[in-house]
Amino acid sequence: MAAGDLLTRRVAGYPEAEPPWPLNVFATTGVGMMYALTNCTLYTGFEVLTDHALLIDGAYIRAILPPADLPVECDRFDLQGLQVSPGFIDLQLNGCGGVMFNDAIATSTLDTMHQTNLRSGTTNFLPTLITTSDADMQAAIAVVRHYRQQPPNGVLGLHFEGPYLNPQRKGIHNGAYVRPPEATMVAAIAAAGPDIVKLVTLAPEAVSPETIRTLCDAGITVSAGHTNATYDQALAGFEQGVTLVTHLFNAMSPWQSRQPGTVGAAFNYPDIYAGIIADGHHVHFASIALAHKLKGDKLFLVTDATPPAGTTLDSFVIGGQPVYYRDGKCVSAEGTLGGSALTMAASCSPPLYRLQPGRASVIL
Ligand SMILES: [Zn+2]
Numbered sequence: 001m002a003a004g005d006l007l008t009r010r011v012a013g014y015p016e017a018e019p020p021w022p023l024n025v026f027a028t029t030g031v032g033m034m035y036a037l038t039n040c041t042l043y044t045g046f047e048v049l050t051d052h053a054l055l056i057d058g059a060y061i062r063a064i065l066p067p068a069d070l071p072v073e074c075d076r077f078d079l080q081g082l083q084v085s086p087g088f089i090d091l092q093l094n095g096c097g098g099v100m101f102n103d104a105i106a107t108s109t110l111d112t113m114h115q116t117n118l119r120s121g122t123t124n125f126l127p128t129l130i131t132t133s134d135a136d137m138q139a140a141i142a143v144v145r146h147y148r149q150q151p152p153n154g155v156l157g158l159h160f161e162g163p164y165l166n167p168q169r170k171g172i173h174n175g176a177y178v179r180p181p182e183a184t185m186v187a188a189i190a191a192a193g194p195d196i197v198k199l200v201t202l203a204p205e206a207v208s209p210e211t212i213r214t215l216c217d218a219g220i221t222v223s224a225g226h227t228n229a230t231y232d233q234a235l236a237g238f239e240q241g242v243t244l245v246t247h248l249f250n251a252m253s254p255w256q257s258r259q260p261g262t263v264g265a266a267f268n269y270p271d272i273y274a275g276i277i278a279d280g281h282h283v284h285f286a287s288i289a290l291a292h293k294l295k296g297d298k299l300f301l302v303t304d305a306t307p308p309a310g311t312t313l314d315s316f317v318i319g320g321q322p323v324y325y326r327d328g329k330c331v332s333a334e335g336t337l338g339g340s341a342l343t344m345a346a347s348c349s350p351p352l353y354r355l356q357p358g359r360a361s362v363i364l
Contacts, residue, residue, distance in 0.1 A: 033058050035075040038067050043085035054084060087123025088344035091199060092159060092247070092275060092302035094128045096309035096343075100316060101127045105139045107147045114154040116310040120343035124154045126198050128304075131162030131173040131319070134185050141192045148195065157198030160189065161246065164211070165226035166203035171251040172338035173226065174319030181211045190218035201246040203227035204237025216241030223275075226251045227262050234265035238272060247304060248274040248291060249283045250337070267294045275302040278347040279340045281329045301347045306330055306339035 034057050042049040042064060053070055055063040070076070095101055097116030099109045110127055117125060129140045137160065144158050162173055164181045181202075189197050200215055201223045215222050224237050225246025230253065234242075245252065245266045253261030266272050274295055278288055282304075292299050303309065307316040308325040315324050323330050323338040330338045 034071070034073070035077060036067075036070050037079055037084060038070075038076050039081060040079035041081070041083045043083065045086060085121070088121050088301075089156070090117070090122050090125040090303050090305075090344050091300070092128050092161070092304050093117075093125045094130060094305060094318075094339050095307045095316075096303075096305045096311075098307050098311045098313055100307050100318070101129055101140070102132055102136070102319070103317065105129070105136060105143050107143055107150075110143070110147050110153070110155055117154060117343075119310060120345040122154070122344045124156050126156055126159040128159040128161050131165065131170070131177045133177060134182070137163075137185065138188065141188070141196055145192070145196050157194065157196055158192075159199040159201070160197060161201040162226065164200075164202040164207050166206045166228045168228045169203065169226045169251045169253075171226060172318050172321075172323070172332060172336050174321075177319075181207050186211055186214055190214050190220065194219040194221075199223060199244075201225035203229065204240070204242055205229045205233040209236075209240045212237065212240040212242060224252070224262055224266075228253050229262050229265075231260040231262075231265050234262045235269075238265070238269060243271070244273040244275070246275055247282065247302065248276045248299070249287060250277065267291075270295075270298065273298045273300065275300055277302060277304050277340055277342065279328065279342045282337060282340065301344060303342040303344055303347065304339045305342050308341040309343055 036056070037054040040054070042052055042054060044064065049064065051066060052064050053067045054061060055065060055070060055074065093113060095113065097112045099112045101109055101113070113125065113127060117123070127144065129137065140158055144155060147153060147155055148157070163177050163179050165173060165178050167175055167178050170178050189200065197220050199221045202211070203226055204212065204224050205227060212222050221244060222242050223244035223246045224234060224242050227234070229237065245262060248266060249263060252263060253259070255261055255263040255267065260268070266274050274291065276283060276288060276291060276299055278285075278301055306318070306323070307313055308330065313325060315322055317323065318338045321332055323332050325341055328341065330341060332338055
């Protein structure tokens with residue numbers, strides 16, 4: 001395809017699908033106004049280009065074009081074969097760089113997570129607060145509200161993973177705080193709105209339809225996770241407003257022949273999005289490939305990362321219990337997986353390619 005076709009292609013629903021495309025401001029610090037990145041592999045979101053340059057003007061991408069068509073006056077940076085892609089967005093990040101949001105609900109924690117993310121190509125994320133007290137949830141709302149008033153930063157809003165979960169599928173979450181929804185706290189989350197709270201993971205069978213509707217009506221995305229919902233209960237959740245499932249396969253009722261569960265419901269309903277942890281420990285790579293065949297672009301990578309990500313830490317604490325990082329896994333003393341040490345870039349690692357022989361690019 002000619003570069004001109006690429007530049008004029010419009011994506012439905014995306015008003016900024018034509019150049020110039022804005023860059024994150026923190027990505028341009030210290031760089032001159034007009035320059036080009038050359039000799040690189042470009043992932044555009046539509047295709048993979050190896051014979052094109054990226055023309056950047058200040059805080060905007062002006063064009064993707066053959067190097068011969070670059071303006072003569074612009075500076076050129078030879079990337080010597082490096083890969084260039086849009087920044088990763090991580091919708092489930094508990095911590096990284098040695099910090100855990102649950103342990104230190106503060107803007108300094110978000111700063112550390114953001115700076116750690118930038119080193120591996122993640123530009124935006126949802127700090128994820130796992131099951132904890134109402135007081136901690138209120139503190140997280142206040143911290144994110146304050147942080148988001150100080151651009152530029154990479155925080156798109158909060159992800160509350162819990163506490164309205166099914167105790168049978170709580171995983172590493174602290175069971176002492178897993179509880180049914182309480183109207184005042186649900187109202188506080190709804191009042192915060194989607195600028196502050198982007199995503200709430202709950203077990204649809206453990207909450208009332210009103211709880212899901214209250215959050216959805218406020219513009220907050222509701223995801224089914226840590227759930228033992230039957231197939232029918234999962235569908236009821238979808239009808240009430242659930243549009244996503246949290247870490248597909250993990251901490252949810254599995255797909256079985258006579259009991260399709262939450263996994264079967266997510267597979268059978270094409271509009272439902274699904275996050276997945278691609279570290280090879282939470283989900284077998286063959287299951288990831290199968291999920292991708294069934295869900296297509298509705299499947300997305302998350303890290304579910306914890307403090308060891310981006311560090312050499314070998315232990316940390318979740319909900320008061322120690323978790324050890326060994327052989328690529330984060331596990332409690334009982335062997336329960338407690339998040340990952342992944343980065344988004346590592347999620348696009350060679351094992352995923354090997355499942356798709358002949359394909360030149362990432363499969364997700
Ligand atoms: Zn989880």
